[in-house]
Amino acid sequence: MAARDAETLAQLVSERTGQRGSTLPTFDQMSERSVDPVTGYRPSANLLWKIAKSQSVKVSPELIRAIATGFSLDLERVQQAAARQYLGWQVDDPFDMPLGDNDAVARVAHKPGVEASDLPRTRDFLERAARDELDQGD
Structure with a gap:
């Protein structure tokens, strides 16, 4: 199984964000960038932090599209990572x-x-x- 076939939404978010002073954008900066192109929904920095820490959150199509947009990731990749983490499903x-x-x-x-x-x-x-x-x- 390839690494991409096992990644979770928490991994996608945590690997691309960091604390102030790191070379990665902060959760506040990623929140500003993460806007669903369909509805305009924007997750808070706190919600992105919860996702990165593998905490339970309400997953919605708007959230997944916003993360894909903000993190410049393929939508299908983000959807599959969310399905793995929150539903326990493998998609292939x-x-x-x-x-x-x-x-x-x-x-x-x-x-x-x-x-x-x-x-x-x-x-x-x-x-x-x-x-x-x-x-x-x-």
């Missing part, structure tokens, strides 16, 4: 299915340790969806 592409014409990639959230062979109905659904997409393309 367990079936290694070929890309469709539109380069769609299916990601599946599951408990750690679950393998593709443990998800036969999910695989069937994805294969049916890919066939339906091909049929509609004709």
Whole structure:
């Protein structure tokens, strides 16, 4: 498992913020930068500190988008890190299915340790969806 496949939201935030006097931006500075582009929501410095310290917080799409924006991170990466930390889910592409014409990639959230062979109905659904997409393309 790659390091990125195991990172949490706490790691993403704590590795990119620091105390006054460090070379990293402070929680206050990151709060100013972290604005959800959809709603304008901005998490407080205290909330970012709680996330960095792995404390429980109310996770919302607005918060995740604000963190992705403020920390200049890919939204999907931040979403996956939050799912790992707060839901205990692992998010990946367990079936290694070929890309469709539109380069769609299916990601599946599951408990750690679950393998593709443990998800036969999910695989069937994805294969049916890919066939339906091909049929509609004709």
